[in-house]
Amino acid sequence: MPNKVVAVIKREYMTRVKSKGFVASLFFMPVLMCGLVLLSGFLAIMEDKPKEMRKLAVIDETGEIFTEMQAAIARHSTFQHKGELVYELFEEAATEALEIALQERVNTKDIYAYLAIPKNVFANGEVRLYARTATNFEVQRALRRMISDIVRDKRFADSGYSQREVSQLMRSVKFNAYAVKNSKGDTGGAAVESSIETGARLGLGYVLVFVLYMFVIIYANSIMRSVLEEKTTRIVEVIVSSIKPYQLLLGKLVGVCSVCLTMLAIWVLFGVVLIMNINPLLRIFGIESLPIQLLLIVGTVKASSAEMLTYFFVYFIIGFFMYSTLYAVVGAICGSEEEAQQAGAPLVMLIIVPFVLMVQLVRIPDSTFSVLLSHVPFFSPILMFMRINVLMPPLWEILLNILVVCATVGLIMLMSGKIYRVGILMYGKRPTLRQLWQWTRY
Secondary structure, eight states, X not given: OOHHHHHHHHHHHHHHXXXXXXXXXXXXXXXXXXXXXXXXXXHHHOOOOOSSOEEEEEEESSSSSHHHHHXXXXXXGGGEETTEEOEEEEEOOOOHHHHHHHHHHHHTTSSSEEEEEOGGGGGTOOOEEEESOSOOHHHHHHHHHHHXXXXXXXXXXXXXXXXXXXXXXXXXXXOOOEEEEEEEOTTSSXXXXXXXXXXXXXXXXXXXXXXXXXXXXXXXXXXXXXXXXXXXXXXXHHHTTTSOHHHHHHHHHHHHHHHHHHHHHHHHHHHHHHHHTHHHHHHHTTOOOOOHHHHHHHHHHHHHHHHHHHHHHHHHHHHHHXXXXXXXXXXXXXXXXXXXXXXXHHHHHHHHHHHHHHHHHHHSTTSHHHHHHHTSTTTHHHHHHHHHHHSOOOHHHHHHHHHHHHHHHHHHHXXXXXXXXXXXXXXXXXXXXXXXXXXXXX
């Protein structure tokens, strides 16, 4: 590698690694990610239980459900706050004028909501809940389950079944899913993987994909702004007098990618040390051992982390060079930050689209649709990596995919280098797509 390229790599690397932002990101990014995960989990299970009493009117046309609801709601945790009931049920007669009046009371917040139970509810009639908002899914779910249980018990009672017989008949079936793997298990047959182990690998895969997305968005944009700054301040005119443009571009990409790999390597090393010493660390806090489910998750992460991280680093480097090269070109052809943001918007879609498609791929990883999408070069860093996590493709397919994506990256860098060479020295109106195509042929 020419000494000038090495000098650019060293400058880009050392400038960023020595910055306060790198040190802050190194420590605070994992904390922020863990905080976001914990916050999302907290919001998912957080119960919307008000301290003040909420009134819930019930129009029971059957005359049989309201009394049962009063007894059931007093036992249901959804309608309690710190052990005290915070929902008050009262019954109203069924008239059309009354429903209009109740709707007015809902709008004025005199009552929280009202529930209309028709006479034909035992024959699959529709129960209607009217509230100021229909987004309190927890209360809706609790009311739906409560009324369904009451109606179902009434149906069984009318058929001559006792409550004990109903409970026996309504027992749920224990159901577990296992993934059959190609490797051999302890008994000599095919190895199987429980849903907990699959979830652990899938969760680790989601975390790594998010890391890829985060680093590309942050550091690819950093490259774009760096190129744009050098162009708008005309520093690049001095730089290219002593180094070729494509060497400057290559040095920037390798230098910034090295910064990302350094940060990832530190995180991985810290994670490995943490997982390998999880039991001694727990004993410091007086915890003898983790629950069996968590031990299974930790064991799965230990067993699959080496292979998964290997593929992750391969696709991370490929994806980083692919996206960052395009961002650098955007910085080279634009004359202001506003223009760069507009021109870079389509590039964001190249990362967002595979995120959206990833849900379908995880569900059916071996479908023709999923396989074809994973081989689209711009989607491969995310979709092929997730396919490897969910259902390992044949080795030849992975190697072929890596080869095709690497060839695509090489072609992108070749064309982008020619555009970059012309763009960094061009000022004024942003070039059209036709002009960009002409620049690639110079």
